Amino acid sequence: MWKPDRQNKKPLYEQIADHIEQRISYGEFPPGSLLPSERKLAEQLGVNRSTVILAFAELRSMGIIESRSGSGTCVSNTKWGATPKHTPNWKRYAEGGSFLPNLPFLRRIREALNQNTSLIDFASGELSGDLAPLDEITKLMSEHPFPSYLGYVNPQGYVPLRQALVTYLDQYRGIRTTESSILITSGSQQSLYLITQCLLSPGDAVAIEDPSYSYSLPMFQSAGLRLFRLPVDREGVCPEEIRSLHKKHRIKMIFTNPNFQNPTGTLLSEQRRSQLLEIASELGLPIVEDDPYSLTDYEGIPRPPLKSIDPIGSIIYIGSFSKIAASGLRIGWMVAPHSIVERLADARQQMDFGLSVIPQQVAAQFLKSSYFEPHLERLRMQLLFKRDLLVEALNKELPDLIQFNIPQGGHHMWCKLISAVNDSKLLEEAIKQGVVFVPGSVYGSDSGFVRFTFARAKAEEIGPGIVRFAKALRELIR
Structure with a gap:
């Protein structure tokens, strides 16, 4: 028999009210039918009678049940009309589902x-x-007409943008890749969402930095992942614990933000970069590298990403325009093995049939323009x-x-x-x-x-x- 969850933050009486309302909506208690007495229901559920009284009061206030002296409590007839009808409990729907709300x-x-x-x-x-290049983008939009075709584009993203990114990644980030290994997304968060939903399964263990921006994203918990911490100090994330985490919990993936980490602003030291790659290679673990801030290096010499020194292709690299140009463009990208890009492009196509071609064209033109540097x-x-x-x-x-x-x-x-x-x-x-x-x-x-x-x-x-x-x-x- 169902019982309220005492570990749940929702009050017991609200849980009981929701449960009874659900049973009524499922037809277990039709209009006019008698409900168990307060005392009996309290015994069945293992709660105080006063808790059931509060639950009944909640349902009574919504007109779902009514109490009559000497007759007990029954499901309301007037709420339902001639035939059983019930307004959906939108509050229950809003609190349901597997995708958790923001913190x-x-x-x-x-x-x-x-x-x-x-x-x-x-x-x-x-x-x-x-700080956004509004004038530059306005000029580019006036100089370059929209594409002649405004329908769906390649699921991996607008080809000219992926071609521009091949040059950009080589010139600014030291990453050699091809357009077939690039997936255009709406930003870093969509990239992370696709990874957590498509490449991992509920119950999988992953390692993330502590503190980490990832903790602010309920998508990790929504995917049913188990999160294990890698401490961050002045030299960035400490990779030493990866071996023990892998041995104890069989971690499947490592998430890191090595350049000007969010939230600490730290820069991963050269020694730890090598150590992280060595350990991941030894254990056969993929690394997800989120790199939104590198080009903001105040010395004007952006630190290279891990991906640029990845000899065996173990890193999924994530980038975005949001932190260096304009978040409103909603343009991000992912560099990964082609098989992974195909898998995630297929999933993204099921979600939205691809991004709008117009901001992709703007981003491509901006990357190639004399305005960018x-x-x-x-x-x-x-x-x-x-x-x-x-x-x-x-x-x-x-x-x-x-x-x-x-x-x-x-x-x-x-x-x-x-x-x-x-x-x-x-x-x-x-x-x-x-x-x-x-x-x-x-x-x-x-x-x-x-x-x-x-x-x-x-x-x-x-x-x-x-x-x-x-x-x-x-x-x-x-």
Whole structure:
């Protein structure tokens, strides 16, 4: 017999109400039929009678059941009309399915930003409008007419874009590949989604960095994967534990972000790059390398990806325009063995029949244009300027309350709070003061860490934003 799950965060009475409503909707209790008494149902379910009373009150408030003195509780006739009819319980549908919703902190941040557009945004992981190449893209769209055919394109992506990426990857990332080994996606998250859904099975174990952006993506849990941590320090991810994880849990895949890692901003050291590749090769494990930030290297000499020194083809390489051009283009790519690209292209075609050809054409033209390199130079300079503003503000406003390492590229500053505070209370107080950030626990870390993203906020907002955060923090620790 069904019993409520005491480990579930949903209150017991709501679980019982949902279960009874489901049995009614399935026809187990037709309109007018008598339900078990409160006492009997409490005994059957192993709960207090007061819990059943609350469940019945919930159903009664929706008009699903009615109670009559001396007659007990029965399914309502008036709710259903002449024949059994019932409005779908959309709440149950919304909470069902295998694909999990975003984490509560992320939903709260999105809600706050939607409700108050004046909030200073240190949370969103996209470029501000002034960092995007809007003028350049406008010119390219006027110079190059749309394709004569606007129907579905090759499931792997628009051929001219894949051809442009072959040149781009060779010139900027040191990756030698062919267009047949490239899959165009709508961004890094779709690439990760395809990998978790198509190349792995529920119950498979994978290794991810700790902390890691992957912890903020419920898609890993939705796929039924078991996540095991590889610690990240100042030199990036520590690969030593991969052998023991593989021995204990038979991990199937490694996910890493070696260049200006999200959220810590760290750069994987040369020694650890070699060590990671050596261990993965020894165990026959594929590595998924997410590389969105390399071209933001403030020194102007982007670090090579792991894929560029991969001698045996063990790496699936993921890239995107979102962090170096414009997230609104919704263009990402994956470089993988052709058999994997074919498998994932087939799956993606079942989802959406392929991406729109227009942004793919724009991306192809931008990569080949004389605008691309100057844009990267300008982007690096502006990101470096914003980073320095953030460092200056943190040192001025929170000199004794926060610790951080200064990143040499990317969009993020990872900070440790010296005083212990509750993540939820700090976020709410910050929203009250007019600023949002992402608590470190979203990325799998312990409480007491925060991620500030400086690419989204305007330069003139960075100082005032940290003043507001400092005020929120001091409100909680005084």
